[in-house]
Amino acid sequence: MxxxxxxxxxxxxxxxxxxxxxxxxxxxxxxxxxxxxxxxxxxxxxxxxxxxxxxxxxxxxxxxxxxxxxxxxxxxxxxxxxxxxxxxxxxxxxxxxxxxxxxxxxRNAEPSNLQIGDTVLVKQDKQNKLSTPYNSNPYKIVERNGTMLTAKRDNGHTITRNSSFYKQVKIPLTIVNEKKKKNQDVRKNKQNTAYLKVM
Known part of the structure; x- marks a missing residue:
């Protein structure tokens, strides 16, 4: 058919x-x-x-x-x-x-300029008067098929929505560096703890 x-x-x-x-x-x-x-x-x-x-x-x-x-x-x-x-x-x-x-x-529609690798926030349902329009946890675009975009968080959670559900954000370089430094400190502390247990 x-x-x-x-x-x-x-x-x-x-x-x-x-x-x-x-x-x-x-x-x-x-x-x-x-x-x-x-x-x-x-x-x-x-x-x-x-x-x-x-x-x-x-x-x-x-x-x-x-x-x-x-x-x-x-x-x-x-x-x-x-x-x-x-x-x-x-x-x-x-x-x-x-x-x-x-x-x-x-609807004042405009073409989406979001590309793979962009950091975005995802629109969320309004839970109460204090809830924000977008989820504060940033995602990264990993796949694009027309207006259908798939984004992924650092913890592995993925979400697929229309491009109108996403809002691009610019993360300052200082925040990225602080996050990397924090992760390095955590790994260093874990290594020191493991070394003390062996001793």
Missing amino acids: GFTHRKITPLWPQSNAECERFMRSIGKSIRAAHTQHQNWKQEMFTFLRNYRATKHATTEVSPAKLLFGRNIKTKLPTLTQKYDDKEIRETDERKKDKMKDYADTR
């Missing part, structure tokens, strides 16, 4: 927008059937049949017509009309680009 498995960024439903939008429509039909005390399974099939027979706003052709090359039988009379597959694909691409431009403008 041409299905391809694709991993979706965690906590980023926008990357799976088509499925999420369709599930919203199905959920609405199920809630309507439940409110009217009807069989929700039967009403869901009715909704799917009507959806497949209705012209799509983007392609301007019904999904059934695109799949089977003909209109499916419904209670309403239909007229046969020929469609050009290339023209439909061009219309689909043009309208999707228009919707993307509108969404990017409304």
Whole structure:
């Protein structure tokens, strides 16, 4: 059938927008059937049949017509009309680009400049009024796949999120040197302790 498995960024439903939008429509039909005390399974099939027979706003052709090359039988009379597959694909691409431009403008979207090796903070859920928007523990970007970034902490913990969840930070060189010196002192103390135990 041409299905391809694709991993979706965690906590980023926008990357799976088509499925999420369709599930919203199905959920609405199920809630309507439940409110009217009807069989929700039967009403869901009715909704799917009507959806497949209705012209799509983007392609301007019904999904059934695109799949089977003909209109499916419904209670309403239909007229046969020929469609050009290339023209439909061009219309689909043009309208999707228009919707993307509108969404990017409304959200003030900007390209992410984060690269592998950058030190970042990760956005966290608000626990209370005193919690900060970002986790104070720094991560380092170790992998990038489009807008999906994977970051790793010094303790080995990794996290994968959309680029909008990260905020780049500049760690002063003095802090890095102090951290290295502290680690060296800890290792030196451990070695001295081990030496005293042997003695």
